[in-house]
Each structure stands twice: as structure tokens, then as C-alpha cells.
Amino acid sequence: MDGQIAVLAVAEKGSFEAASKYLGIGRSAVRKRVQSVEAEIGTSVFRVMGKRMVPTEAGSLYLPSAQESVRQAWIGMDRVQAFVRVLTNDLRVGYSTYLNTKLLDIVRRIRPESMGSLTVTRESLMTYQAVAGVLQGDLHVGFGILPVLEPDLSTRLLFEEPLMACLPVGHRLATRSTIRPEDLERENLVSLSRKGLPGRHQDIVTHFESLGVSLKFATDAYSVKEALWLVTQGTGISLMTRFSASAYRYDVVVRPISDRLLTVKSGIFTRRDHSQKLISDFVDLAWAETASLRANPN
Template sequence: MDIRQLEYFLAIVDHGGFNRAALALYVSQPALSQTVQSLERDLGTALFHRIGKRAVLTEAGTALIEPARAAVRGLQTARASVDAVHELRTGRLDIAAMPSPAVEPLTSMIRSFGDRHPGVRVCVRAAFTPRDVIGMVRTGAGELGLLTTPGPLPAKDVVAHPVGVQGLVLLTPLDGPFPAGRAVAAEELAGQRLIIVQRGTAGRSYVDELRERGVEFTVAAETEHRASVLPMVLAGVGLAVVTDSWRGTAERAGALVLDLEPNPVLRIGLIRREGPLSPAARAFLDSALARKEPED
């Protein structure tokens, strides 16, 4: 077994099949298949069920994912540590981030880091809930993770670093039901049409709690595509509760952004696995912590 075999195996897992993995790796599919078959011979078991053009993980394949990621990540860290002797000039950093903090503060974090280390490529991996972020960091799919949570930052299986706080805001069209310049009380959302996102997010928790308190509203649309929320608001589909990170983008696009009252505080955290970090991850973490916002 060698690292190349594990990298090819993980590429098939991450890209959902042999064809896409071969394209992502810039290798031929026969070469990819031969490498995986060699890995299966070394392990003495099949890692995928070949069903037509699909590749479905076997139980053994599923068990291999986490140790394979740890092995590949360990080698990448070792290589990067050697490269760091000659300065942090190249490399790659994978960050798992929820959509809202990926707007801010991640944009500003990447800009500050890029000013110091322009040769390092930052790859942002999509994660929709805090649990998703933690899982991706724990398994090595991302070396760092960025999440928001209304409760304490996670302390199990990962190390969390607080980097700021955010509130929630209400997005409406300019001709929406509420005037600019004042906060909207939760009870005033009764009877409104709301655009909601998937469970496990702060905005969804807020509107679910409204209903539990007896504030009745109509769900105009439910979407897992967070990027579609603002266009739907601007089109008059409904109103939306989102994190304050969307304020600048929404106002530039022509939406009205209103504070909510009361407004929960969301903690923003950068998380990592216990143990050594690659030089790129360490430099990014140091840069992010140096610019973090004070908590209320």
C-alpha cells in the first residue's frame, strides 16, 4: 500500500465515481482503476461495488476512509514542514466552512492570509451545519473548519478557537412590510411569508422557535442552496432570516437589511484536530486569531 493508492481511493470517494476522479486527478480511467485494484489486492478485499457505471463503497471501503485521510494528511503535513524550511511559498490549505461564515469572516481571513502567503492555495469545502464541519475536520477532509453556533463552541474531538460573534438579520425587498432604520420584533413576523433553509442552521432554528412560541407564518420557499435566498428575497418571494455576514452583500444588491429583536448571539469558531498542523494551517490560524473580533 502506498500514498498514491490512498489518494486515488479518496478521489473516487470525494468525486462520486471513477470517471470524475480520473478527470480531477488528470489520469486515465484505466490507470485509476488499476491502481485501486492493486490497493484492493494489497488489502485482500474489495473497496467498491461496481454497479454499472457507479462505484458504491463496500463496508471495507467505508472503514478505510478515515485512516486513509489521516495518512494522506500526515504526508502532506510532513512535506509542507520540509518546504517551510525554505519559507511558506507554495502549498494548499483545505478549510471546511458553513455558507454564512464563508461570506464573512472567511473572506477577510483569506484576504489577510493571501497578502502574506500569496503562493498558498486556499480550498474552501462546503459544509452546511456545525456537525458537518466537525465531521470533515475530524476525518481530515478539511484541516481547518469554520462554523457558527448559538451555543458553546465544540470541545469534543476537535480544538476550537473563538474568532468573533454574529447576530441575525431580516432580509426584505426595499418595498417590504417594514420601514428601514428600526429593529423588527419577532412577533411582527406573524403572517409574513418566509424563505427558510435546512435544519441545523441558525436561521432555521430562529424561525422554528418562532412557530414554537405561537408566531404563525407561511413558508414561501425552503432551500438548501443558501446562495438562492437573496435572489428570492429581491424577487419578492418572501422574507429571510440570515446571519449578519450577509449584510454588505445584501445591501449592495438592493435588499433592505433589518436587525431583529431579540437577537441571539452566534459564536464563530475556527476548529482543528488535535495534533500538529501543516505550516499553511498554522499560519492561517495565527493570522485569523490576530484579527478576530472581540466578543460581546
């Protein structure tokens, strides 16, 4: 795998020198590793173009396979490390700080009876950080906002909350008891965590488009607090749950959206290749413990 990593580093950085600094090894070591790959496949994988080294035709064919091979090797290592952590009595759980407090309360206390003396280490994160942690094997289980756009993860919906419209005080729609989807057609909107939660953002956009409504986003907000502040400044309307809208003391008007299919989904996710009974028991318990939330989401 060292040879494949060296080839990938040279392809990305454009020279042996730059690749050596990136990998933290000597220039000659990088060259030897690339040469070992070339000897194995029987042809050169790089050629000089100006001041850069670029892949040959054979190199261009080899690079995707090398990337996938290295990825699979790291996945295998991560899987083993996560398995060992369970064997050493440490189940690691990551959860989003933006989950509803009712769900957070369950996440913080659930513990399968089958765990015995095993400890549960819980870490408060953003959803994308929990996703990365589970993928990399640093976490066994993650809780966060769905959907999660990772084919290597298995997800399970635990809780749905109606989406609300947060409007500036004095906005023309603020006097209405309910906001219809078509009311938002030409309104400026503040996107919430478009980069951090691309799946959720796209779900909202796609749903409105299915109703014939095109949303216009004026700006992006990284956090709920920032989104609410932007609403108070008249930048636009933000779509979030009532729980999120009430998390900070901002002077905004919160109105339900008439389409009850517009929801924010929270769930649990694990690696598809994790087959340990302990992890599956934890997921099943999370499902059972959140049954009352699904029965009464408000």
C-alpha cells in the same frame, strides 16, 4: 494501501473494468491488487451478481476498515505535507469572501513577530473551500463562518454579528422597527448558503425552534447577492448580517431581530493534529487582534 484502494474502487464502480478507468491503471493491475487483499485476509471480498461485482459478507465487513485505513493514511500524508510547507517558509491561509470587512482587514494583515522571514500566502475562498483546504493540508489556517462541522478541525470564535431580517419594500413587516421571531412564523424565507454552510443554517433553524417558531423556506440562495435579489422579487425574507445586506445596492428593508442571541459567527480553524508553535501563535494573534471587534460588534 494500493490493494485497499483497488477494493474500494471495485466496490464503488461495480467491476474491474470500471475501477481500472477510475484509477487510471490496467484492468489486470486492479485484479491483482484485489487478489493480494483476498490472499492476505484468506477469503474472497467480491462475488458476481448479474453484471456487477458486489461485496461478499466478508467484503462488507472489510470495506469500512479499508475506508478508514485509507482515510487515515491520506490524513497522515496531508499532515506531513503541511508541516513541510511551514519548514520551507510558507504559511498558507484561506479566508471566506463573506467575512465582515473589519475582520477581513485583520485577516489580511496579521503576522506573528515569531515568523521571521516566513511568508504568508493568503487565498480568498468560500468557507467550505477553506475547510476542505485545511483538512487536506493545502492550508494551515482557515477563517470562515461558524460552526464548522468537522471533528478533525479545532475552531475558535472571533466575531459575532447580529442577524437581521431583509424584507421586500412594501412587506407588511417593513414598517416595524424590530422583527420578533414569532413574526416570521408563516413567512416565506430565502435560505442563504444552506448547502455551503449547513452548520449555520441548522443553528438558525434550531434556535427558532427553541422559541416555538418553525421557519418555512421557500427557496435557497447560493450567495448574498442572489438572496437579496430574490428578496426584491418578493420571493421571501432573508436572514443575514447588516454588513451582508449593505454589500450590494438592492432596494430592501433591513430590520433587526429582537432576539439578540441570533447572530452570525465568524472564526478561525486549524487541524487538531497540527501542533506547530507557529500555527498556534497565529491563532492566538488572530484572537488578540479581534478583541476590539468582540467588544463592539456593531
